[in-house]
Amino acid sequence: MVLILTGMTNPALDDVSYDQLRQLVGLVDHDASADPFPVRAMDAVVFIAGNATQTAWFYQVAFGMQLVAYAGPETGQPGFKSFVLKSGSARFVINGGVRPDSPLLDHHRRHGDGVIDLALEVSDVDKCVRHAREQGATILEEPHDVGDEHGTVRRAAIATYGETRHSLVDRSRYSGPYLPGYQARTSTITRPDGAPKRLFQAIDHCVGNVELGKMDYWVDFYHRVMGFVNMAEFVGDDIATEYSALMSKVVSNGNHRVKFPLNEPAVAKKKSQIDEYLEFYGGAGCQHIALATNDIIATVRAMRAAGVEFLDTPDSYYDDPELRARIGEVRVPIETLKEHRILVDRDEDGYLLQIFTKPVGDRPTVFYELIERHGSLGFGKGNFKALFEAIEREQERRGNL
DSSP: OOOOOOOOOOHHHHOOOHHHHHHHHTOOOOOGGGOSSOEEEEEEEEEEOSSHHHHHHHHHHHSOOEEEEEESGGGTOTTEEEEEEEETTEEEEEEEEOSTTOHHHHHHHHHOSEEEEEEEEESOHHHHHHHHHHTTOOEEEEEEEEEETTEEEEEEEEEOSTTOEEEEEEEEEEOSSSSTTOEEOOOOOOOOTTOOSOSOOEEEEEEEEOOTTOHHHHHHHHHHHHOOEEEEEEOGGGGBOSSOEEEEEEEEOTTSSSEEEEEEEEOOSSOOHHHHHHHHHTSSEEEEEEEEOSOHHHHHHHHHHTTOOBOOOOHHHHHOHHHHHHHOOOSSOHHHHHHHTOEEEEETTEEEEEEEBOOSSSSSOOEEEEEEEEBOOSOOGGGHHHHHHHHHHHHHHHTOO
């Protein structure tokens, strides 16, 4: 059997090697030759924002991302502005409406700032769409080519939970900065001397929140339509506190480059974080995005200095002797983790370090996770209780628990 290591990227563009990605996001070897829906990588996380100009500035300043492309009225697109940002292999696209009757602004009125598209890089758009159609998926865009002087991009789109979509992108014949219609741009922000080249290198996973009773429906969707496999399942006491509960299953493409945890609320004494998200977002959507870094301490330090707020973890988490016995030796002393309020978890494959931001917008919806993996393929199961209790404290402050 020949192992085809999907998820390879252009080192000149991303400056992140395959071996680095294997460490960063927990890649595994995979024979992709039989995939009915050959996903290579995340192409982009596409947002709609109420003010794309300011949101793009925020991600450049607070998340250390670089502006690489732009489309808008100045480039012949009178109805919208779109900023393309990169950090290693991770790409964010921030879209905003310019005219009052923009459908982008209609979407924003319903949902606030959030993710509209989890775009996927695929090796064969037509094959993916053909299989998706056979499995009953909703095709939002038929396969078609778009091109300019830099070449041609083949693309299509299918629907997933809520108003979220998966654009399917084959850019193997394209050398431009993003897509046809975009012009190369660079950041005008001057970074201080000694600032890290970037604060994160890749997208580790993107979490979807769906309505009660819909988690298994969407897990089955990813199995049938996209050939994804089960990675993990969290139910019952694993993922509950005294007051709230949820259920979660994780699906991924074959080599684990693209991972989608799917959450639904569970009946409990009070409102869970999933209930809060569904209420304020106005339905199912992408709740948080995990960003892979190889130095979580430096990343947290830089983001805090830029004003990003993180969830707090009580001293008792770090002072618990059971934690120290369970995690063993890790690269960062417990005292340093405590100083920065970073969580740690170990499984049979290794360990990981993680921390979560507070919501980054006005609505208590979208937030981020920073994750540093050292062999672990998990999601911090041992930290769920501490994490959810921290989220509940914030919900209580907002009056939503």
